[in-house]
Amino acid sequence: MSMQNKPQMVEAVMFFSERGICKQMMFPEFEALLDGVVNMPEFADQQMRVAFVVINPRLLLKAAVFFYLDFNEDGSPDKGWNIPLQHLAERAGRGPDLGAGPIRLACRSQCPVSWHQMHLWDPSLAPGQNDLVLLRDAVKSNKLGLLVEEESVPVVAPERLQMASEDKWYAPDPAKEVAEHLAQKMDQEHRLKTAQLIKQQRLRISSLSQQHEEELAKLKLASEQQGNSLQAQIQGLQQALQQQEQLNASLKAQLAAQAESMQSSREEMTRQLRALELHGRTEGDILRAQFDSELKAKIAAAVAEYKEQVAIRDVELAYRNELEARLQQDNERLKRERDEFAGQGSGQVLERLAKLGVVFVVYHPGAGHLTIPLQDIASYQDNPMAYAAAKCFVSEEQYRRWLAHYQQPTCDAALPSGERCAIPIDRIDSPSRFTIGESNCCARHRAGSRLRTVS
Known part of the structure; x- marks a missing residue:
């Protein structure tokens, strides 16, 4: 060769x-x-x-x-x-x-x-x-x-050969030597296999732990987002209910005022009717008929006025809904035009840079160095904190709180005097392991918060 x-x-x-x-x-x-x-x-x-x-x-x-x-x-x-x-x-x-x-x-x-x-x-x-x-x-x-x-059989150099002493010239028990050799070989193979198996299991445990931690962070982020969405829906429904209750209260007050006015008018007419009855039955019948007709006319006018108010409110509500839908469409159209304009402007520059092999890498604590794809540049520019938080599988609020803790790992609890505790605490290096109220407080204030929660 x-x-x-x-x-x-x-x-x-x-x-x-x-x-x-x-x-x-x-x-x-x-x-x-x-x-x-x-x-x-x-x-x-x-x-x-x-x-x-x-x-x-x-x-x-x-x-x-x-x-x-x-x-x-x-x-x-x-x-x-x-x-x-x-x-x-x-x-x-x-x-x-x-x-x-x-x-x-x-x-x-x-x-x-x-x-x-x-x-x-x-x-x-x-x-x-x-x-x-x-x-x-x-x-x-x-x-x-x-x-x-x-593979070749190694040849022993003559200078490495050694002569045994005369008392060891006689051959020892071959069975004992074979047994000892096999035992040493099996022990060595067993040790090697055991060490290799332990190394593989440790690597597999480390991989499974990291996968479990990522899945847990994703589930936690999804739960927080769903909770925030439900909370926003509840707040919207509560606001609508409050507005409806205020409207009902206003209508009830108007009805009560109208009823009180009509009652006073009825009492006045009844008093006049009784006074006229003293002057004659015929004139009283005429006045009674006139009173009934006027009362019916007023009731019909009041009912027509209420129906007209309800119709006006229905029209106003429909107009407001139509206006909101139109504004929403205009807002979406403006967003699309903005995105198209941004894509036609800076997007072409970024695309040319990407074709030249330029890679957009940023560093965020907790997320490390992030390689930003070209299609994510716009979302990253809109909110870098939210982008980094999504890469760490946490909410933006939790990432901001963790970042403040990471830059200054001190206790955030308030003392009775109103000042911060500010006792140095252990820094949490991963945003997904950071728990507000626990990770950013010293042991004394964490224990105190638990006691207050139990009580």
Whole structure:
């Protein structure tokens, strides 16, 4: 074998699908894919799970980095992708032993560079679905056609041979030596398998814990948003009910005043009628008839007036509803025109920058470095705090309260004198673990608040 064909350490990239490993390529081919020399139409408009691996000359894994790669509709990779795979593989922590000692493993739950964590994924370590075993078997199958180092039996140099003393020339008990050798070998294999199993279980527990924490934060955020929506609906209904009660009270007051006026008129007419009855029955009958007709006319006029007021209010209500609907339509139209105008102005500049390979990255405490897609630029400009809070799976109010706590971790409780307690407390590094009234208070005020709640 010549020096040109001597096996070397090899870097390769393997793509995962639902059925397992679906594509293998050497790292130079992957770099050509990133440079746009070739496309992969079979991965168009998909987010693929990919693994960068380092293979030794005996076809054994030495390092692995598990990352995501987005493909566009034409099968070209995302232009903003910029993960330093070789750097991550060199600085990665220890992983399971896949035949050549513990590998260097970089994944979502074990990432040496924090701002790349969101672009990595955790391999499955479940029995029967172990992604590391799939990688090991794929490397062993050698579909990439790598040069393999031939295993040779090591030859002992003559100077390393040692002569036993004469009293040990006679052969010892072979059965005892075989038993001791087998026992040592089984003990060593058992220790290696146990250490590897413990490492895999720890990695799996870390991955499950992180997934559970993210799901819990999402559920908590959804619950808070639903509670806020229901609270807003309740407030709207209460306001409408209060307005209706005020209107009913006003109408009742008007009816009472009209009834009192009519009662006084009736009493006056009755008094006049009685006075006239003294002067004659005929004139009294005439006045009584006149009184009844006038009373009926007044009642009919009052009823017509009330009906007219109700009709006027119905018309005003319908007009107000129509006006509100029209204003809502105008508001939505203006928003669309604003978005179109913003998209035609700054959006074209941002799109040209994105095509040139510029990546929009911002840093927010708790969320880390965020890569903002082009379609999210407008929403981020409208409310950066809300955008960062959504990435942390918390509400905007909780994120603002956590940020104040993160910048100055002191007790926010009020003393009887009106001043803040301001005792330094432990800083909560994650917004989703921050609880208002608990995380931003010292132990004394947390205990006091519990006692007051129980009482």
